[in-house]
Amino acid sequence: MPDRLEPRRVVAPEPPAGQQAAFGRPASVPGSFSGDRPRPPARPVPPPPPEAVLRAFGPPAPGHRGLQEPPSGRPGRRRTATGPWWKADARSDPWRDPYAPAGLGAPAVYPEVPAEQTGPVVVDDKGRKRLRLRDVSVRLSALALLAVLLVGAVGGGVGWFLTRSTPESPLLSPGTTLSQVDPGITREPGSISAIAEEVIPAVVSIEVRVGEAGATGSGVVIDGDEGYIVTNNHVVSGADDVEGAEIRAVFSDGSGSAARIVGRDPASDLAVIKVEKPGLVTASLGTSDSVVVGDPVVAVGSPLGLAGTVTSGIVSALDRPVRLAGEGSDTNAVISAVQTDAPINPGNSGGALVDASGALVGINTAIASLGGAGTTGGSIGLGFAIPIDTVRDVAEQLISTGSAVHSSLGVNARSVTDGTRDGALVLNVEPGSAADEAGIRERDVIIAVDGERVGSSEELVVAVDRHAPGEEVTVEIVRGGSSRELRATLDAA
Template sequence: MPDRLAPRRAVAPEPGAGQQTAFGRPESVPGSFSDDRPRMPARPVPPPPPEALIRAFGPGTTGGRGLQEPPSGRPGRRRTAAGPWWKSDARSDPWRDPYAPAGLGAPAVYPDEAAEQAGPIVVDPKGRRKVRLADVSVRLSALILLAVLLVGAVGGGVGWFLTRATPESPLLSPDTTLTQVDPGITREPGSVSAIAAEVMPAVVSIEVRVGQGGATGSGVVIDGDEGYIVTNNHVVSGADDVEGAEIRAVFSDGSGSEARIVGRDPASDLAVIKVEKPGLVTAALGTSESVVVGDPVVAIGSPLGLAGTVTSGIVSALERPVRLGGEGSDTNAVISAVQTDAPINPGNSGGALVDTTGALVGINTAIASLGGNGTTGGSIGLGFAIPIDTVRDIAEQLISTGSAVHSSLGVNARSVTDGTRDGALVLNVEPGSAGAEAGLREQDVIIAVDGDPVGSSEELVVAVDRHDPGEEITVEVVRGGSSQELRATLDAA
């Protein structure tokens, strides 16, 4: 039986007729390739070296290997053992004969010079000094240990003696007097401290109690002889015509007095109360025309019930339309406010905003907050005050008649924009109102009043309220893609 695992010669199968036709050699071609194929040029044969080079560098005998003998035919007589040339082993030196066999020798061995040195201090091959503890004598080791212990004992004894010998100072020292220095501080006129000292007596805290609830605010004395105090409507509106409600004014000296409501104006968020306490300090009233953006101002009031709080800042903007709506109040006002960055918080309402002369330029009324709630939010540097000219006009009307009169166009509107122009879209027109008589219609967009641009419903209210009842104004509207002007005589509201 033949061995199945023995190597066998592979025998290629005979090609078929189709393979022979496709891959076979044509009958007209005698060899593997055609005779007319391109051929590589033959390598040139270098010429033989000159005879002088053969005699100088060639081997001594035909077929010989290695180096030739010196020119004299034998080694020189004065060759020494250290001579570099023609030693007895020159023919087998691999650095002389490239055909000599190569071999590895034993690894290099370096003597431990430090081990041969005597004593505890030795020098290593790199020149560094080292201490061999094995060579340190027992006597020397004991001497070093005793020296360390002696130094520690002496240091500890000295420290203990010093702590026992130095007496402790007493905790109490009777009749001690601290050094007092008088720096001689000079406060210039117009400083915040000087303004606060002048205006503080004219600013009061207002406490309102209704049943079990209550609220606090601020107010400013505008007539000390008669006891009139101006404040915000939303501060005292909850106590008007409510049985058992109480309003109390607390002054800077800590005294207090019961107050009564003289009049309220929800359309401007102003109110006047009266106390029966003669000889009050009256605030000096300024003018709105004297206020410009960037003027320093000081706010004084009772934020969060903290009476007599003073903050300072500047006038950030003027004639800022701000809509007011006090929570739990009938206030529904739009004011042309003085904007300030003086910190104002809940409780500052009704307080004073004064300039560097101490003149009242506004009544602090509202703040803007990130949460959108000016009642519970804190100051973020956006406070609003009613301008003093508006305060004076409304306060005089409230003291005279108990109510205030405003101009009215008789339309309800909301703010709109088309991307290029802003305006106030008329939603409805009251029948028989000034707007109806002027020909205003729903879907009209009011863009100007007496030539002053109107960009929102708040600006429309401010522009109308700037005029007196019975005054005729020009209203520019956009209707059907084109603008036109209408004349309207304002009503009293």
């Protein structure tokens, strides 16, 4: 068995004489360095801070260091070594102990960047890598270009193949039948479509021709057995007693018939014509008392010559005094109109305004335009119809006698107001009239008729026309600043 090796102490060789001369300790020097070694200059001592700074930021008392105590003099509880974040090095860590002394570390050191860098990937002065496109290799560029060309060629080839292999469909396809659905549409009674279906056969278009001139309007059949049709006076007045004038009624089925004027009433803008055609559909006549503001209504007529046109709306006002003066006619009327927002246009004149049950409640006669009420212009949502009670009364008189009679007070007036009260100022009084006999004078202001307030000259005409000729009424007037009541017996006009 071989002997175990005994440990041997290795002694470092003596350094050469040159190294000893350069780095060795001189024999006469007890310390590490020579005492006559030059020393660095002393660091200048900064001047003491101002007293105000010392009071504000200095230690609270001699022997203390770090931050001052809070103004209350009660320092917060210091954490002990048992705390989870309180370590032995807390006194040298400024983020844990506010009383620890501050210290600065070494500045950041960046690796030295060579002046010239080759290749597409370079490093900037902060050690970050950047891609430099100008150094991308030619091989890589050529490979990318080749890939793009290959993809384009494959896509174009596939598209050409698909379009070439798909046959073009024929332009025409004889015997084609399109699909359709047959939903069960339910139209409830009272719907606009149901009303239109009932009323349209009773509404006619009226064509008037005088020489080379012509006009169109509408009418409503009120007696199908005898062929009586009611319309507006201004629709047919131009053809009355004019040689060669023609009036023609065109019905909903497209047939037509010549018509004759039975009678006209310029004071109400109503007229009745007659056709010799049996079996006409007659409109159902309602009553004015059944109409209230807000009721739905439907207007049927031939606006702009378009026969069988149906529009809908509501009753927007009642008893609206409207003065009518038809252009080219002798109409000079003031009516207590039914106002509606159902669209009414020229050509609707004489047509039907019916309620939700299909009953006739008015004859459309005028529309409001920016220039006032009249029959010109287009619908702006304000139309006026003659109430059915007035239509029935005048039409019966025209069919019976060819003319209609109205009540008259015998005055000409205009609307006035004194700022607190409105009325009708009497401009002149007809001699021997009801007003003359009652003692009404010029410059009197009429403010009521039989207890009904009068605020304008139009309201005066409407109030008088509500009474029958020969009826005695009470007229309240203002004269000389005081009011008085007079009794007048209305005349027939």
